[in-house]
Amino acid sequence: MTTPVWVPRKRRGAEFFLTVLAVFIGIAAYASVGLGVEGTIPSDTYKLGGALIVVAIATHLVVRRVAPYADPVLLPLVIALNGLGLAMIYRIDLGYQQVNPDWKALANGQLMWTGFGIVAFALVLIVVRDHRRLQALTYTFGFAAIVLLILPLLPGIGRNIRGARIWIGIGPFSFQPGEAAKICLAIFFAGYLVVKRDALALAGRRFAGIDLPRGRDLGPILAGWLLSMGILIFQRDLGSSLLFFGLFVVLLYIATERPGWLVVGALLFAAGAYMGYLAFGHVQVRVNAWLDPFSDPDKNYQVINGLFGLAHGGLLGQGLGQGSPNLTPFGFSDFIAASLGEELGLTGLMAVLMIYGLIVERGLRIALTCRDAFGKLLAAGLALSIAIQVFVVVGGVTRLIPLTGLTTPFLAQGGSSIVMNWAIIGLLLRISDQTRRPAPEISTFESDEATQVVKLS
Amino acid sequence: MNKPIRNLAIACLVMFMALLVNINYVQFVEADSLNAKNGNKRVINEEFSRDRGSILIDGKPIAESVKSKDEYKFQRKYPEGGLYAPLTGYFSYIFGRSALENSENRVLSGSDDRLFVNRVIDLLSNKQPKGGSVEVTIDPLAQKTAAEGLEALGKGTKGAVAAINPKTGAVLAMVTQPSYNPNRLASHDFAKVQKSWEELTTDKNQPMLNRTTQQTLPPGSTFKLVTAAAALEKGVVDDVDDKIKAGARLSFGGGITYTLPNENGGNCGGDRITLEQAMNVSCNVAFGALALKVGQTDLAEQAGKFGFGTDPLADLPMNPSRFTSGDTPLEQPQLAQSGIGQFEVAATPLQMAMVAGGIANDGKVMKPYVVDTVRAPNLRVLDKTQPKTLSEAVSASTARKLQEMMVSTVQVGTATSAQIPGVDVGAKTGTAQSTADRPPYAWFVSYAKDGDDSVAVAVLVESSNTARNEIAGGRLAGPIAKSVMEAVLGK
Numbered sequence: 001m002t003t004p005v006w007v008p009r010k011r012r013g014a015e016f017f018l019t020v021l022a023v024f025i026g027i028a029a030y031a032s033v034g035l036g037v038e039g040t041i042p043s044d045t046y047k048l049g050g051a052l053i054v055v056a057i058a059t060h061l062v063v064r065r066v067a068p069y070a071d072p073v074l075l076p077l078v079i080a081l082n083g084l085g086l087a088m089i090y091r092i093d094l095g096y097q098q099v100n101p102d103w104k105a106l107a108n109g110q111l112m113w114t115g116f117g118i119v120a121f122a123l124v125l126i127v128v129r130d131h132r133r134l135q136a137l138t139y140t141f142g143f144a145a146i147v148l149l150i151l152p153l154l155p156g157i158g159r160n161i162r163g164a165r166i167w168i169g170i171g172p173f174s175f176q177p178g179e180a181a182k183i184c185l186a187i188f189f190a191g192y193l194v195v196k197r198d199a200l201a202l203a204g205r206r207f208a209g210i211d212l213p214r215g216r217d218l219g220p221i222l223a224g225w226l227l228s229m230g231i232l233i234f235q236r237d238l239g240s241s242l243l244f245f246g247l248f249v250v251l252l253y254i255a256t257e258r259p260g261w262l263v264v265g266a267l268l269f270a271a272g273a274y275m276g277y278l279a280f281g282h283v284q285v286r287v288n289a290w291l292d293p294f295s296d297p298d299k300n301y302q303v304i305n306g307l308f309g310l311a312h313g314g315l316l317g318q319g320l321g322q323g324s325p326n327l328t329p330f331g332f333s334d335f336i337a338a339s340l341g342e343e344l345g346l347t348g349l350m351a352v353l354m355i356y357g358l359i360v361e362r363g364l365r366i367a368l369t370c371r372d373a374f375g376k377l378l379a380a381g382l383a384l385s386i387a388i389q390v391f392v393v394v395g396g397v398t399r400l401i402p403l404t405g406l407t408t409p410f411l412a413q414g415g416s417s418i419v420m421n422w423a424i425i426g427l428l429l430r431i432s433d434q435t436r437r438p439a440p441e442i443s444t445f446e447s448d449e450a451t452q453v454v455k456l457s
Numbered sequence: 458m459n460k461p462i463r464n465l466a467i468a469c470l471v472m473f474m475a476l477l478v479n480i481n482y483v484q485f486v487e488a489d490s491l492n493a494k495n496g497n498k499r500v501i502n503e504e505f506s507r508d509r510g511s512i513l514i515d516g517k518p519i520a521e522s523v524k525s526k527d528e529y530k531f532q533r534k535y536p537e538g539g540l541y542a543p544l545t546g547y548f549s550y551i552f553g554r555s556a557l558e559n560s561e562n563r564v565l566s567g568s569d570d571r572l573f574v575n576r577v578i579d580l581l582s583n584k585q586p587k588g589g590s591v592e593v594t595i596d597p598l599a600q601k602t603a604a605e606g607l608e609a610l611g612k613g614t615k616g617a618v619a620a621i622n623p624k625t626g627a628v629l630a631m632v633t634q635p636s637y638n639p640n641r642l643a644s645h646d647f648a649k650v651q652k653s654w655e656e657l658t659t660d661k662n663q664p665m666l667n668r669t670t671q672q673t674l675p676p677g678s679t680f681k682l683v684t685a686a687a688a689l690e691k692g693v694v695d696d697v698d699d700k701i702k703a704g705a706r707l708s709f710g711g712g713i714t715y716t717l718p719n720e721n722g723g724n725c726g727g728d729r730i731t732l733e734q735a736m737n738v739s740c741n742v743a744f745g746a747l748a749l750k751v752g753q754t755d756l757a758e759q760a761g762k763f764g765f766g767t768d769p770l771a772d773l774p775m776n777p778s779r780f781t782s783g784d785t786p787l788e789q790p791q792l793a794q795s796g797i798g799q800f801e802v803a804a805t806p807l808q809m810a811m812v813a814g815g816i817a818n819d820g821k822v823m824k825p826y827v828v829d830t831v832r833a834p835n836l837r838v839l840d841k842t843q844p845k846t847l848s849e850a851v852s853a854s855t856a857r858k859l860q861e862m863m864v865s866t867v868q869v870g871t872a873t874s875a876q877i878p879g880v881d882v883g884a885k886t887g888t889a890q891s892t893a894d895r896p897p898y899a900w901f902v903s904y905a906k907d908g909d910d911s912v913a914v915a916v917l918v919e920s921s922n923t924a925r926n927e928i929a930g931g932r933l934a935g936p937i938a939k940s941v942m943e944a945v946l947g948k
Contacts, residue, residue, distance in 0.1 A: 254461040297496060305498075310483050311491035312499040324499050342499075346484040350477055357473045364466045368459055376458050380465060391472045400479040 008436040011072035012064050018076035023049075023056045026083015029320060033091040036321020036343075037098075051111065052083055055118055062122045066129075067433035074362050074432075077355050078410055078425050082114055082418070084352070085411035087320065088332070088339055095326030106332055106413050113415035117422030124426030131431050135374045138191025145184035148177035152235060164405060165235045176416035178240050179407075182385055183423060185244060186251075190377035193255035197373070201256040236282065239406035243388050245269060251381050255373075283402075290402040302329045306338035306397050310349075317345025333413045334405065337397045352411075353394065360387040366432040375431045382424045495553065505529040505550060510565040510588030510834065512545050512557055514597050520545040520558065522588075525645065533643040539636035540604055543667040544593060544773070544827060547639035551650055556667070557591060557827070560772040564589040564831050564839070571839045587834040594627035594829045594842075596620075599912075602944040606937030607634040607918075615919040616934075617668035619806040620941050623814035623904060623913045625844040626823030628770075628807075629945055630914070633668040635660075670775040673803035674917065677889025678720075678739045679902040680798025682812055682859060685736065685744070687751045687759035689855040694747070697733040697858050702746040704728045709789045717745045717793050720888065736862040737870030739886060741797050748796020753787050756780065756796065762850040763812045763822055769847055770807065770825050778804035798889060806915040809902045811847075814913035816863065817883070817904035820856035822847045863904070872903065874935030877948055881906040886935065896920055901934030905942040912945040914938045 027049040034042035042048075056079055063070055090107035097103045128134065134141070151168050152158040159167040159174055167174045193200070203214050233241065249265030276283045285299065293300040293307070305328040312323060325331040325339035332339070341349040363383025370376045389406050396403035407417035483491075492500050506529055512520040518534075519541040525532035533548045535541070546556025554562055563569040567576065567588040579586045603618035610616070620630035641653040657665050666672060688694045694701060705724040707717040718741065719725060725740035735743035748756055760766070760780040768777050781787065782801045794800040807825060815822035824845040831840040851859070863883025866872045872884035887900030904913040916934035942948075 250465060254458050254465065257458065257461055294494070307483060307487075307491055308494070308497045308499055310480070311488040312497075312503075314484055314488050324502060327498055341480065341484060346480060349480055349484070353473060353476055353480070357469075360469050360473075361466065364462060364469065367462050373458060376462065380462050384465065384469070387469045387472060391476060394476050395479070398476070398479050398483050400475060 008069060008438075010068050012060075012068065015063070015072035015075060016060055018073065019056045019060055019079060022076040022080035022083065023052050025080045026052050026087065029084050029087035030090060032320040033087050033094070034321070036319055037091065037094045038321075048086070048111070052079075055079070055114070059118055059121065062125055063429060066125050067429050069436040069438075070429040070433040071362050071366060071436075074359060074425055074428060077359050077362075078422070081352070081355055081410040082117075084340070085336065085408075085413075086110055086114065088325075088336060088343070088411070089413050091321055091343070092326050092332040092339065094321070095324070099326070109415070110413050110418070113418045114422075116415070117419045120419050121422040121426040124423050125430055128427070128430050131375055131378065131427065131434060132372055134187050134378070135191045135194065138188055138195075141184040141191070142188035145181040145188055148181040148184065149235075151177045164237050166237045166240070176414070178235075178237065179416040179420040182240075182243065183382075183420060183427070186247060186378060186381040186385060189248060189251045190374055190381055193251055193377055194374045197255040200252070201258060236280075237405060238276075238283070238286075239389075239392055239404035242392060242404060243385060243406065245272075246388050247381055247385060250384055251377055254380055255377060286402045286404070290399060293399070302335065303397075303399065303403060305329070306331075306335045307399060309335075309338045309342035310398065313342035313345045313349075315346050317341070317343050317348050319343060333407065334393070335397055336408050336412045337394045340411070341398075353390070356386065356390045356409075359383075360390075362432075363428050366428055366435060370431055370435045375434065379428060379431045382428055385424065386421070501550060501553075502529075504566050505531065507531065507566060508587045509533065509548070510567070510590040512541075512561075512565070513590055513592045514541075514595050516592075517597075519593075520548070520639075527645055529645055532645060535639045535643070538638045538640065539664075540600060540632075541595070542636045542639050542665075543631050543633050543669060544595065545639060547642040549642040549650060549654075550645065551647055552642060552654055555665075556773050557593070561591045561828065561831070564591060567834070569839075572833055575833055575835070589834055589839060590832045590836075591828055592830040592832070593827050594622075594629065595631065595827070596629040596945055599630040599941050599944040600632060603630045603632040603916075603937060603941045604634070606916075606940055607632060610918065610921040610933065613662075614921040615662060615668070616921070617672065617806045617917045617919075618914065618937060618941060619669040619810040620912055620914040620945065621807075621810050621814050621823075621825055623818040623911050624823065626814070626825045626847070627829065627842075627844070628825055628827045629912060630941055631667075631669050631807075631827070633666070635662050635664045637664040667773060667775075668917065668919070669806045670770060670773050671805065672917075672919070673776050673778055673805050674898050674919065675800075675802055675889040676798040676804040676809055676902075677887030677898065677900055678741075678744075678798060679809055679812070679885050679887035679900045679915075680802055680804070681736065681739065681744045681796070682816065682863070682885050682902065683760050683763060684748050684751065684756065684796045685732065685862065686763075686816070686851045686855060686859055687756050688732075688747045689858055690759065690851050691751055691755050693750045694732050697736075697862055698731050700729040701732055701735060701743050702728070703730045703735060703740050703743045705742065707742040707745045707793055709793070711789070713790060715790050717741055717790065717797075733862050733865055736885070737866050739871050744797050745793030748793050749789060751796075753781075753792055753795075756792075759850070760802075762848045763815055764808055764847060765804065767847070769811075770827065772827055775807075776805065778808040798887060806917045808915075809900065809917075810913050810915035813863075813883075813885075813902045813904045813915065815850045816856050816859045817906060817911055817913055818856075819853045820849055820851040822850045867903075872901070872935060874932065875901070875903050875939045875942070877905060877939060877943060877946075879907075880942075880946060880948060882939075882942065884935070884938065899933040901938045903935075903938045903942065905946060907946045907948070910946050912942050914941045916941075 030048050031041045031045050089110050093105040093107050152165050157168045158165055159169045161167050166176055166178050253261045289300040289303050293303045309328050320343045323342040325342050328335050328338055340352055360383050367376045367379035370379055386409055389409050392404055393406045393408050395401040407414050409421040509522040511518040519537050520535050522531040523534055544557055546558040548554050548558045565588045567586045576586050599620055607614055607616045614634055616634050618630055618632040621628050637657050642650055644650050703725040725738050757780045765778045765780050768775050780802055791800050795802050811822055824847040826842050828842055830838055833839055860883050867875050867882045867884045871886045875882050875884045882905045884903030889898040899918040901916040916938045918933045
């Protein structure tokens with residue numbers, strides 16, 4: 001007698017139902033923006049609505065086809081965020097167009113990039129049939145990450161935009177390779193740590209109560225990390241440095257199960273942050289803007305206006321289209337959290353944060369249930385990368401921590417970010433499909449074929 | 458590896474909790490103070506798009522919002538131009554608010570807590586929120602008369618008139634010259650507003666200064682009322698007929714070569730004269746000597762009781778009047794000069810009107826106020842100001858003695874220009890020196906009683922086209938005070 005095996009339900013029906021809700025949120029947000037700004041529902045609502053519905057059905061079908069056991073909650077959460085983000089960018093376009101009719105709408109570009117993001121999502125799911133195969137490419141991804149990070153520093157294709165050299169431009173297109181490097185590094189960290197975790201945890205000398213790993217075990221990863229940090233310092237991209245450093249330390253902790261790494265990481269971070277504060281003028285400006293933004297209203301105009309927007313929104317918000325988020329510089333990208341807080345209020349912004357919280361929670365749950373160590377580390381890393389992005393950017397905008405540049409995943413305007421975050425969701429779904437799929441039955445002598453009346457060719 | 462992942466989950470939970478708590482703090486706890494911050498365009502935009510309440514005098518607006526066709530929906534208008542500018546202040550998109558537009562903003566904009574029910578009803582019936590209205594205490598005829606009086610002195614005149622009701626403290630006139638037109642700052646043509654602002658703020662005549670409450674200048678001889686009050690209260694002099702030291706010059710002894718002369722070098726009519734006569738002729742030597750006898754402490758205390766050093770009119774920007782700067786211990790000559798309203802003594806016209814008002818009100822100084830009634834958009838009265846006593850400056854008997862001297866000054870002294878037939882008028886003139894290179898300030902402080910009606914007026918002429926030797930409180934400022942009192946009493 002075989003023991004009954006617990007088989008997770010596929011839950012694709014639940015996912016479809018949630019997707020319908022998510023699409024409804026996006027379309028309703030778009031319609032209320034039109035109502036709020038111009039008094040009528042935008043005439044092209046059916047276009048955007050249609051596009052969203054097509055996207056939702058397409059992603060749903062892709063998941064059903066190639067990852068039928070994947071987590072059913074992640075995708076609807078992401079679609080809801082993406083739809084809200086599109087509506088908010090469209091809203092700020094309208095706000096700018098009222099003042100300056102020549103304003104080039106950003107929402108169309110964002111819609112196009114969302115399309116690319118979904119293609120990336122589908123490609124990840126279709127091409128990567130088993131995430132464990134990525135482990136074989138550990139060093140390839142590590143190398144790719146470094147190349148991607150160096151690209152913006154190369155003359156010719158590197159672009160310096162607003163003080164940070166993190167873009168590359170080819171013709172009219174610009175791209176932030178750091179966003180792609182994020183995934184590559186997560187794969188590299190996960191793959192490397194899986195192999196070296198025992199060596200890192202056990203081999204080595206004990207020094208001052210801490211087990212120090214051997215240099216040859218720690219060396220490559222430390223080198224990779226240092227290189228990426230160095231590049232980021234040259235590019236003045238504080239947010240990404242923080243993200244990569246956090247990813248590195250936390251994955252090291254998960255792989256070795258040694259909390260000492262967190263202590264070492266925290267000390268290193270504190271030292272690095274303090275030296276950064278002393279060495280870089282722009283860090284000091286950010287810290288001052290955080291501690292007392294009103295001491296210099298001209299320099300801290302953006303932060304102050306973000307706060308004004310949040311306060312103006314209050315408990316219930318001004319309503320979509322009825323606030324003035326266009327008063328905050330970059331209210332459609334870096335400061336989209338403040339724009340949402342203004343028009344959707346405290347309640348709306350809390351709901352958005354809850355959606356992010358759920359995404360992170362689902363990601364970590366995938367890491368917990370994953371059966372292989374590589375998948376565990378990769379899923380935890382990807383979930384953590386979303387958590388850090390949200391914490392750093394929303395915390396910066398709301399003055400919980402100093403402002404550092406990162407994008408709000410799925411909401412903020414920006415092509416590279418949206419494509420790469422969709423790819424992250426693709427990877428997470430792939431791992432969860434692998435995790436929840438019942439183990440293939442090993443039955444050699446009872447063939448199904450024997451019971452078939454008509455054999456289908 | 459599951460344990461670290463679980464810990465990571467807890468860490469992420471903590472991070473998200475921190476974000477949630479923080480946005481609750483920003484959007485709920487801190488929201489009000491952020492909304493009240495300067496330069497918050499969102500709040501300004503919202504205020505500009507609202508039907509802001511009016512500031513009224515006898516039901517007629519001196520500040521109102523009318524519908525406009527641009528994006529802001531309403532345009533603030535000041536029908537009387539600069540006449541009431543010191544009271545209304547301006548309501549400007551770029552430069553914020555001032556005076557009553559600022560201090561009564563919560564009512565005018567409709568965000569006052571007392572209007573909460575109105576806001577809920579507006580919300581439910583999908584109407585734009587409306588602001589409440591503010592009725593001020595000003596007597597329009599007195600205001601106009603005072604302004605015309607100052608204008609009649611010529612184009613370059615700088616001066617101010619403050620009139621109050623001695624029994625209540627209600628401000629009846631508040632005029633400053635030159636003034637400005639707040640319509641220029643309330644305009645929606647921001648380039649023009651910017652230009653107007655630059656003109657107004659760089660104008661060396663300071664047209665945006667409320668001279669009745671913000672301009673502190675030496676009150677000169679009008680301060681002798683305070684010195685006399687202190688002397689009578691402290692028993693240095695018992696009655697108005699008591700003889701006090703006078704003469705041509707006050708010397709100090711102790712090796713001090715400086716002596717305090719009289720205004721025109723005369724001797725006030727003898728070496729010893731009555732207190733009343735000293736008041737009538739505004740004898741510097743007599744009051745300088747009195748100040749020395751009263752002493753710095755008691756003189757300062759008396760000034761404080763009349764309101765010096767306080768900021769009693771909360772609704773408008775105000776500089777407190779002062780007896781000394783800080784707590785300067787005064788040398789004898791300085792104390793004598795202070796006793797005649799010189800040295801560091803500085804007062805606003807409103808403060809001097811309070812002195813006259815306190816004397817006319819039998820010693821009781823009332824707290825001045827300009828807002829009479831605050832009404833909701835549906836005209837329901839939200840608040841009506843109740844008169845409050847600021848202090849008992851002098852006893853009733855001292856007050857009567859001071860009244861007697863002020864009346865005598867109008868009848869036979871330096872203030873004859875304020876006589877109104879059939880009305881009990883008391884006054885004191887002042888011609889205050891500042892520096893040698895500029896003309897003296899002409900002051901006139903007075904009160905009038907007609908049956909139950911009474912009014913106290915202070916007039917200050919800082920500078921005018923009048924020739925220097927013509928400047929004297931009685932001649933320049935007296936007729937203005939007289940016409941304002943007539944206007945209030947309906948004579």
